[in-house]
Amino acid sequence: MTTKLYCFGESGNAYKVALALTLADMEWQPVYVDFFNGETRSPAFRALNPMGEVPVLVDGDTTLTQSGVILDYISSKSGKLGGRSAAARRDILRWLFWDNHKLSTQIGTTRFLANFMPEDKRPAGVIPFLQGRLKAAYTVLDDHLAAHKWLVGDAVTIADLSCCGYLFYPEPFGFSRTDWPHIDAWLGRISALPGWQLPYDLMPGNPSDRA
Amino acid sequence: MTTKLYCFGESGNAYKVALALTLADMEWQPVYVDFFNGETRSPAFRALNPMGEVPVLVDGDTTLTQSGVILDYISSKSGKLGGRSAAARRDILRWLFWDNHKLSTQIGTTRFLANFMPEDKRPAGVIPFLQGRLKAAYTVLDDHLAAHKWLVGDAVTIADLSCCGYLFYPEPFGFSRTDWPHIDAWLGRISALPGWQLPYDLMPGNPSDRA
Incomplete structure (x- = not known):
């Protein structure tokens, strides 16, 4: 099953993870979270993340929240973007x-x-x-x-x-x-890194959707 | 050499570390940082921590900053206060x-x-x-x-x-x-944990010093 990233374009914390997944050459797909209409406060989302925040990464049986934790996981799993000591x-x-x-x-x-x-x-x-x-x-x-x-x-x-x-x-x-x-x-x-993209090109949702 | 913690009583971030060192039964001694008179902005302190913040832990050749990093180090080194998986x-x-x-x-x-x-x-x-x-x-x-x-x-x-x-x-x-x-x-x-102390009992410096 492809790794899923719960995110929305405007979230810089989600962008960090989307960028790391992309630059580490991991397969992933975004799941759009309608933050501006209150989705992160909904019972369904709170069941996924009681802290009520994106990003959330779902990789098989592993569900992770907090961008710092997810970045550490991506680096460990891919062997890329991490330190050598x-x-x-x-x-x-x-x-x-x-x-x-x-x-x-x-x-x-x-x-x-x-x-x-x-x-x-x-x-x-x-x-x-x-x-x-x-x-x-x-x-x-x-x-x-x-x-x-x-x-x-x-x-x-x-x-x-x-x-x-x-x-x-x-x-x-x-x-x-x-x-x-x-x-x-x-x-x-x-x-200039190969594969780099701007936030609104990497994740669904951007301010023009609400214009 | 005893582990040194650069700290001052009012810093909750330093208190986290002082408490972890104490509850993990590690030997340590505080080094008072005169934050309220600008010591964290001084060249000498910036040489120790360019981010200009307490806590700073000096354990032999290892100098660490950011309370989260230091807490992780204390838990790894002591084998206490950490997770089992x-x-x-x-x-x-x-x-x-x-x-x-x-x-x-x-x-x-x-x-x-x-x-x-x-x-x-x-x-x-x-x-x-x-x-x-x-x-x-x-x-x-x-x-x-x-x-x-x-x-x-x-x-x-x-x-x-x-x-x-x-x-x-x-x-x-x-x-x-x-x-x-x-x-x-x-x-x-x-x-109620054995050894627990209040911040101003565990670290030097408190508001009454400046009263």
Whole structure:
């Protein structure tokens, strides 16, 4: 049975996994989750993932949630996109946690508020506050990439795919590649990888469906 | 050489690690980091951790950052507080990522703004926004604990120690144990473990130092 990824185009966390499956040459098919009409709050979806989030990966008898867990599974199963030593694997895990703790979590919220929430419902003050915190995160990432081609080791790993997840989207949320030259060059290296695709080309659903 | 933990009392992320080291019966000593006077932004600290955060664990030649990575290391090294199968280890990792993505990251910010930032500098609107998002996270945790004594399996693991990290602090940030009976009972089980201590008893530095 083909591996199934529950996802929707706008989810950067799902994109990380879709990209890893693709770059690891694994067969997979997307299952569209209608997030914007509340599907992740439905009893059926909560039975699949009580945390109420995409991505969810179903691979035979194995059901996994949380992008960091799924990326680790893809890397272990395919033997690709991972580290070659215990130290490299811990370093990859370090970036995955940092991404979840400081980068993607705050971008996801900022991008949602700035693009997918009606302007009159946006809570005042939150977007600039999160953008300020994100600037500190972009600085950490850009500084590291000033001295490294990839986040860990000398080839692309799931660490890169986790951290880049939200940075390829077209909707504005305060991040501009031209402000961060080393992030920009790194995103260029990622998008030059054979098989790479943009989020809305890799997963079903995009903002024009709701226009 | 004794394992060193760079930490300060107010850091819930450091507390997770201090608690795991203690409950795993590992020898360790704290190294106080003067966060409130900017030490994590200093060149010396950035050389230790370019991400500019505590906790940092130094165990002989191994230097580790990100609480999730360190918890995983403690569990592997001690053979305690971890899962007994690949599936249990993935389930633990799932809660660690969820904690970093949804729980601790948002509590850390909310608690900081509500307690450690002068009232006239607090950005308007941010605290209630984050508290709303945290309510959804507490619901996920409480629902799971309604049916489980521990987050994974039948004994305490690093998943519990990660998710409880900020919930034992006395400073108010909008979480009250009485609102969440299953979280409350679980925190009671954790604090009944032999060797358990409160954050300010386990690590140097607390708000009264700055009063």
